[in-house]
Amino acid sequence: MSIYTFTNTERNNKKATEFETKSLLYLVGFRKDRDQVDLFTIDCFNDVTGIDKSYSELWDIQSKNYSKFYPKQIGEFLFTLYKNHISGLNFCCLILFVSKLNKEYLIKENLDEFGMDNFQEDTRSRIKNGLIDKLKNNTGKNNEEDAESFFNKIIFVQDSKDISDYIKRITKFKDRKIRNNDFYQNIFEEIRDVQSAKKNSCIENEQIEKIEDVLKFNRHLFKKEIYTLIINRVLGCDIFEYKSIPISFKNETDNLDTEATKDLIQDCKANLARAFFNKNSNPEFWKVLEFTINQFDINPKADIYRVYSGLESSINIKSKHLDRKSLLFIISIIKDNIYAN
């Protein structure tokens, strides 16, 4: 016999966070103009907002994961996006990221990405009314005219992909290995957890003058961090699996006999395994990877000794495991196994 039933609790929080992560990864990997986006803010302007390198343009995403949407409700969900549209900041792209919509609402039901014109006539007008009514209730004004330019700009994105698809899509290099879903799931969850932790601070009623001021709240993630994360996980999983000596590392082994070469390679791998396990080397090792990846991004054929001397002069490496040879080894692996593909 039940006495009281809990209802209206936030049971969907995990799913909602996951959906916000999907929308962030959509911005990283699926948009045509994805290369222009440099960093993302979490829960500042909206659930997720992409920003370009010069802090002049914003990609705004509101995400909603419901099993069923009513047209009027869709209109109401556009409220924050609309507010941003008229805010005076340069929002170049406004996106409502949703789970699969009822196909009867749509003209071309299979499109993943579309504007208002893909809604059936009556659905379209009910969506418009949904937003206009909400605006009236909140501001007391009739904003119908302003709303029209907003409706021409807004983009709807339907999520139809698995978590692993989002991660695979943003793996920049050609991964030779077939990895199981756990591998992608784990990376996805790590991004989700970081994204979720970003919301723990309070910024309600804070003000900014310029877009770049948003960095002071530490609610942002750089795109390169996500790339580095993925390369890092691939390296971590494979470090003992690489059975060959990378060709770029050859100079280091030229003067050694076979036995000494084998010892050296094993020592390097052991040191790197320690770096992956030791939390104390966390920031240092991240810097090393980020710096190296950045160098090969600029020039995939960069000389490993140049990369190493750049590393030495820009990062103060204290961890004794990250010695010269081990660093040259990981630089060679990144060059030969990740960038050579």
Next chain:
Amino acid sequence: MRIKKIAIGNLREAFIEDRLKDGVNIIFSNDNNKGKTLLMQGAMYAIGKDPIFPESFNYREYYFYTKIEISGKEYEFLRKKNSIIVKSENAYQICNSISEFKHFFDKEIYQLPRISKDGNEGIVAPSLLYELFFLGQDKRNTSKLISAAQYDKDDFKNMLYSMMDIDNVVLDKFKERNLKEEKIEIESKIRSLKKKLQTIKANPKIAEYSSKNINREEYEKKKGIMESINSDIAKYRTEQTRENNRKIKLESLLFELNSLNRFIDTGKIKCANCGSDKIIFASANSEYNFEISNMHVKKRIIESIKEDIKIKEEIIEELACKINSEQEQLNKEIVETPPDYRDYMIFGEEIINDKQIEQEIWEANKKLEGILEELKKKNEEHVEKAEQQKSFMRNVIASMNSIYNEIDENGVLVFSDIFTKGTETYSGSENQEFYFTKIVSLNKEMNHDFPIIVDSFRDGEIASSKEEKMLDIYKSLNKQVLLTATLKDEEYQAKKYKADEKINVIDYSNFADSKILQANYNDEFIKILNKFETILGKI
């Protein structure tokens, strides 16, 4: 897999063959001794096969090079003695033993089949795999394997089953009891021999026996041989010690990593919202958002280290086998010493007994452990797999018989296995027909990725009509087929094969007798060696 280029040579003489194509290739000459066999054996030797070369050819003085394409990637192999360098597009690997080579091959190039032998599951040596598609000219015997000395025909069948994913081990139920009895026997033998040794040691004067009657020259020769064996043993021991050190280092690394990885067992902090156990403290200045690794990465590293340790164990064991065999050789030398060298004899007796016992115990224990493990593991799935294996073998044999009837309508042979019984070895054209049907049927039933290579494919005076049918079948396989043949004068004059567009013919008749290796290939060959640059000094 496709063979694209073969080369053999050293700095004085060389030969390079790069005219091989897809489909059927026939290398022929109007006489023997033109180097066809050397080329075929050399190609396979470079990719890890056991050596079968003519006695007169000192293969240890040459480099063997083969370039292959497998699964869309190219690999170049360069072998001298037991060292092989493998070069791919952006990496190279030096393997100093065939065991090391096979692990590398298995991991990076093509996954080799696994079979159970003496109770341990292991990767097969390349030589056994090559029996599937390579048929040499010499040492043919339809009742056994040609190369791959450490394997027998059951191992070959088990390899086929493994490749077809129907592997299992047929067990002899009485083996366990027999082995236990054998062990007890050896244990009592050890006891009695130890007593004997003690007696020898208790009487040191025996060892001081004078050697003045010994022929000095003979003595020095004998001493030289023994010293060379001893130095080999010392070399293997050093290698074994280094591998062992590496293994110990990996084991302690594993321990170290596990201790860095320990969770607090008393409880975990969880996010009340989403249930995640990854809670991070978000400081305002935190530079890096992500952890340096996750559980998945850590688990993978630990697994890989464990795998590496296992490989090291195998290499150490292989070295132990080598040391044992050198030791046996040493003991043999000691036994063969003339009666005059009695001091050697007395000393030798001690070594022989000692080592023999150790060897026997080692082998028996290993066998026993293996069988016990095997019994436990395989008993249940045994029946079903055995049925699948029988059916596979039936299909292969049926195919052999049908192909045989196709090429020899009046033939009287009926094949009942892929090897003949020890007492009925085929010879002449029957031998050739048997091998032909076998190699083609295995290809048909397994649809494997390898080429077909037959050195001297008409050995045994195959009739022309049969040969034509065989060639038609080879052509229908739609894969690379490398054949060699020695033509009779009239066939050569009639330009046999040349009319067939589907066959790539390569004529070796112009080479002088036994002179396939020539100085005019040297420059090209040195270019090949140069590709391996400084690594070369290490083999």
